[in-house]
Amino acid sequence: MQLPTNVSSLRGMIEVPGDKSISHRAVMLGALASGRTVIDHFLPGADCLSTIDCFRKLGVDIRQDGTTVVVEGAGPGGLREPAAVLDVGNSGTTARLLLGILAGQPFHACLVGDESIAKRPMGRVTKPLREMGARIDGREGGNYTPLSIRGGALRPLCYTSPVASAQVKSAILLAGLFADGVTSVAEPHRSRDHTERMVRLFGGEVNVDGLTVSVAGPQRLRGTHIYVPGDISSAAFFLVAGAIVPNSEITLKNVGLNPTRTGIIDVLTQMGADIAIDNVRNEETEPVGDITVRTSTLRAVEIGGDLIPRLIDEIPIIALLATQAEGTTVIKDASELKVKETNRIHTVVTELKKLGADIEATDDGMMIRGKTPLYADGIVVDSHGDHRIGMMLAVAACIAKGTVRLERSEAVAVSYPAFFADLRSLL
Ligand SMILES: O=C(O)C1=C[C@@H](OP(=O)(O)O)[C@@H](O)[C@H](O)C1
Ligand SMILES: C=C(OP(=O)(O)O)C(=O)O
Numbered sequence: 001m002q003l004p005t006n007v008s009s010l011r012g013m014i015e016v017p018g019d020k021s022i023s024h025r026a027v028m029l030g031a032l033a034s035g036r037t038v039i040d041h042f043l044p045g046a047d048c049l050s051t052i053d054c055f056r057k058l059g060v061d062i063r064q065d066g067t068t069v070v071v072e073g074a075g076p077g078g079l080r081e082p083a084a085v086l087d088v089g090n091s092g093t094t095a096r097l098l099l100g101i102l103a104g105q106p107f108h109a110c111l112v113g114d115e116s117i118a119k120r121p122m123g124r125v126t127k128p129l130r131e132m133g134a135r136i137d138g139r140e141g142g143n144y145t146p147l148s149i150r151g152g153a154l155r156p157l158c159y160t161s162p163v164a165s166a167q168v169k170s171a172i173l174l175a176g177l178f179a180d181g182v183t184s185v186a187e188p189h190r191s192r193d194h195t196e197r198m199v200r201l202f203g204g205e206v207n208v209d210g211l212t213v214s215v216a217g218p219q220r221l222r223g224t225h226i227y228v229p230g231d232i233s234s235a236a237f238f239l240v241a242g243a244i245v246p247n248s249e250i251t252l253k254n255v256g257l258n259p260t261r262t263g264i265i266d267v268l269t270q271m272g273a274d275i276a277i278d279n280v281r282n283e284e285t286e287p288v289g290d291i292t293v294r295t296s297t298l299r300a301v302e303i304g305g306d307l308i309p310r311l312i313d314e315i316p317i318i319a320l321l322a323t324q325a326e327g328t329t330v331i332k333d334a335s336e337l338k339v340k341e342t343n344r345i346h347t348v349v350t351e352l353k354k355l356g357a358d359i360e361a362t363d364d365g366m367m368i369r370g371k372t373p374l375y376a377d378g379i380v381v382d383s384h385g386d387h388r389i390g391m392m393l394a395v396a397a398c399i400a401k402g403t404v405r406l407e408r409s410e411a412v413a414v415s416y417p418a419f420f421a422d423l424r425s426l427l
């Protein structure tokens with residue numbers, strides 16, 4: 001796809017699609033609950049559609065019409081042994097959270113995904129789920145897909161996770177809903193807490209004590225109504241576009257502002273960006289607001305420590321932002337980037353270098369020197385099949401002179417099917 005380049009301004013308003021993490025969880029908890037769950041502003045991206053497909057194969061009646069989803073909850077003991085393989089597509093969240101739920105079911109299931117999923121470590125969830133009593137086999141001792149699992153009769157577990165990962169935490173807590181007794185997960189830094197908030201919304205109980213989260217099982221959940229806030233990880237591409245494209249002003253409506261996700265706003269603020277948040281309110285259990293960003297003069301920052309889990313998926317677009325900030329931006333403590341849809345340290349550095357960025361990979365992150373003009377004379381960039389790399393490159397092209405083509409642009413449909421249409425609406 002030919003990308004817009006040398007853009008003179010981006011102006012207008014966008015309502016970004018529903019949050020991917022929350023959309024997955026709404027379907028999953030809705031499937032486990034007793035009674036009907038209605039989900040509004042659901043993200044109909046490929047990853048969340050994979051979650052719906054897996055739960056339909058587990059016997060759950062789910063109707064999806066655009067951004068509205070109605071789940072007829074299966075209730076306790078209501079999921080059925082699937083006759084077909086469960087295909088999680090490109091979605092790590094589906095794979096890991098689903099394994100947690102399957103660990104609590106007294107039947108057999110097989111789980112596969114695409115080429116990218118086959119490279120992503122599953123041992124981080126299969127190991128603790130085995131400790132709880134699930135029988136799991138798979139490639140390389142159960143560290144990679146394809147996996148097969150037979151669950152049921154779980155023991156509770158007190159688990160200390162070596163990584164700050166909401167997928168690990170959620171998989172264990174979801175399994176804990178089926179175990180007899182208290183299951184807890186401690187993590188080195190706080191990861192996104194959508195599972196905790198949503199279990200409560202479904203009438204369950206979750207305790208949070210510092211960095212330890214626990215659930216007492218077994219628990220019964222009741223179907224509910226959920227409005228999914230706009231995804232701050234999708235908004236991030238336009239927050240950065242608004243800050244780095246000349247003469248720009250972009251307003252993003254109804255964006256989720258859960259503090260475990262707002263690291264991108266902290267970074268933009270520290271860099272000196274012209275950004276304002278209005279109309280903050282609570283939608284059920286998640287805070288939501290409108291964000292306006294204008295073209296800004298930016299300075300470099302250091303990003304690491306407990307900020308990393310709060311912006312982990314935004315690091316590709318933050319790397320682009322840093323190319324337009326005065327000074328050297330250092331991103332550290334971010335080794336987790338190596339096990340995402342692609343090795344995002346490698347793909348970000350390779351692709352931004354093609355456009356003239358002064359960027360280098362480090363062991364656990366990257367270093368970016370700015371401010372550097374980007375050029376794109378007939379250059380071909382590649383998403384590598386990674387949605388966030390594709391969207392970052394489309395924003396990079398906006399400030400590049402020349403022409404640039406994006407290979408594998410269709411990857412954006414994983415989290416933001418209307419991304420290119422929304423970008424063009426601001427031109
Ligand atoms: O729980 C979730 O919904 C997610 C958690 C994060 O992954 P990790 O748990 O692997 O950090 C994030 O990168 C992913 O996009 C979604
Ligand atoms: C890492 C991501 O998702 P997942 O782990 O669900 O594939 C992402 O959306 O950037």
